[in-house]
Amino acid sequence: MQHWRWIIGGMCVLSRLVGPGTAHAQSTATEIPTVVSQARAIRPVAALMRPRSTPNVPLEAIPTGWRQQVAKVVQQPTLTAHAGPEEVRGQFYDWLLEHPDRACVAWRRLGVPCAPITDLGQGRFGWTDGQGTNVSWRAVARSPELCIWLAEGQGRMGNLLPVVPAKAVAVLKYSRQMGIDGKSYIAHEVDIYLQTDSKAAALIARLLGPAAPRLAEQGAEQLLLFFAGLSRYLDVHPDEAQTLLAK
Numbered sequence: 001m002q003h004w005r006w007i008i009g010g011m012c013v014l015s016r017l018v019g020p021g022t023a024h025a026q027s028t029a030t031e032i033p034t035v036v037s038q039a040r041a042i043r044p045v046a047a048l049m050r051p052r053s054t055p056n057v058p059l060e061a062i063p064t065g066w067r068q069q070v071a072k073v074v075q076q077p078t079l080t081a082h083a084g085p086e087e088v089r090g091q092f093y094d095w096l097l098e099h100p101d102r103a104c105v106a107w108r109r110l111g112v113p114c115a116p117i118t119d120l121g122q123g124r125f126g127w128t129d130g131q132g133t134n135v136s137w138r139a140v141a142r143s144p145e146l147c148i149w150l151a152e153g154q155g156r157m158g159n160l161l162p163v164v165p166a167k168a169v170a171v172l173k174y175s176r177q178m179g180i181d182g183k184s185y186i187a188h189e190v191d192i193y194l195q196t197d198s199k200a201a202a203l204i205a206r207l208l209g210p211a212a213p214r215l216a217e218q219g220a221e222q223l224l225l226f227f228a229g230l231s232r233y234l235d236v237h238p239d240e241a242q243t244l245l246a247k
Contacts, residue, residue, distance in 0.1 A: 057171050066140035073169045077193040083220035084189025090231030093186050097147055106244040132163040147172040166196040192220050
């Protein structure tokens with residue numbers, strides 16, 4: 001089922017966290033679930049699968065060289081998903097958006113299994129599972145409250161199934177607000193648009209049926225948790241930042 005998760009949740013779901021794993025120390029093992037759960041919404045809004053007649057994507061914010069590629073995906077997606085808004089505190093949030101490869105290393109140093117992310121240079125990142133899945137992505141738009149990723153690649157949807165191509169767009173919106181305790185926090189949400197060919201879309205529908213929306217939802221939730229959970233942990237344990245985020 002992990003193979004389905006990347007193709008349905010969107011290739012730009014950057015981490016593919018697969019569970020709590022084995023922590024490097026008992027103290028870390030007990031703290032991670034608590035800290036990550038606190039990184040979830042202060043005022044949660046349940047994530048949901050929702051088809052859109054008008055994509056909620058600010059195409060005008062995307063440079064013309066990438067705009068048409070993004071528009072093709074968001075205007076004719078095979079699946080869409082939304083997660084958030086969720087609220088999280090943490091001073092490392094923006095830095096983590098720029099360095100998903102280092103965020104991945106930090107998760108692994110905390111004992112949380114995470115598929116390796118490689119910095120491919122010139123703003124591109126990628127990962128592969130060695131079994132046919134090969135995905136790369138880049139941020140095609142970035143501002144203090146917006147990040148849009150465009151991803152493309154291919155994945156094997158099961159051990160006995162063929163490799164299929166796909167493209168995805170993830171639109172992350174976030175803003176800084178002031179809480180009732182006088183401390184600032186970040187509210188973020190994400191929309192994911194996945195596009196694949198008609199044969200792969202038919203296969204998804206036939207094999208997964210009504211399970212597809214929930215898997216897409218989980219993929220979107222996973223993307224938020226990848227950044228929010230680690231940001232929250234570093235906010236609580238800033239003395240560990242240098243060790244966790246080092247190359």
